[in-house]
Amino acid sequence: MLYRLPEYIDPLQLADNRGELKGQIPVSGLDRLNDLLIADTGSVTVALFFGREGRLPKIEGTLETELNLCCQNCLQAVVWPVKHSVKLGIVKTIEQANRLPEDFEPLLINTDTVFLKEIIEDELLLTLPTYPKHPYDCLALHKDIKNSDTDTGQTHKKNPFSILANLKNTGDLNGSTKK
Template sequence: MLARLPEFIDPLHLADKRGELKGQIPVSKLDRLADILFSDTGAVAVELYFGREGKLAKVEGQIETVLELECQNCLQMLQWPIKHAIKLGIVTSLDQADRLPEDYEPLLIDEGKILLKNIVEDELLLVLPTFPKHPHNCLVQETDNSEVDFSQNEQQAPKQNPFSILAKLKNTGDL
């Protein structure tokens, strides 16, 4: 076990050695997440175990963090806790990826070494919601009279039947 996570890893070599990685990656180093984050503070706790099951080289473990996302309703900070299990099969071709057991996702590698943060960032992007929102109604109600609250106006106004005009015409015999 390493106390500090390496920047680059060789997944096949780690699988052969039954390697294990535990540590933290700062959220600020996850570049592809930057656009959806409200703040890049904090870190992602990473626990990865490499091994082999027959010919299958695999990575299993979990990542855990609390990301500060931007709510798509109120544009304020929204804390989004994540605890995600990782189960990857290490493959070098798309043909190998097609033959993976159903409960494994492919980790396609071209060369020996890859960035560890890319694996973590890919997994985070897969579990994040497309439109993060607070679980409660977070839109701020304005008390200014110039602001119109459409939801209240719709509820108060009686619903008109769009066919009422046709009913009047039918009753008068003009149709």
């Protein structure tokens, strides 16, 4: 069963209490991520587990969603499925971050409470490809569709510069008949 997620969390207190957060957050609420999406539909399923590994407070879990990105080849929507594993070590200083085990990423906190949405958004931004593309040759597909449209008897558009050719032939540029 999915529960409502809190807006702010105290990650150290949750780690001490072995807390867990499960729920969904709408994609439309992730402002920085929305700038990169064609559509902000759907939601992110969140399952985060807090605890300690020795003295290290940690967050582990998964984020699952489908994002609508813009294909960099054809500029059409491409659905990008995300199933991301989260493994964060909660630290307060850069020195602590440098001592984290290799399989942990640092979550640097300055205050007791943290905006949960920012953690989720940061993790999703890290999963995005630099150049999202369809897994197939979408340009060839769109070219074939365009060619089939012209083969079905569609008229060609008139060249907007054809009027300039007529002006050149008559020698009438701005009312001047200079030769």
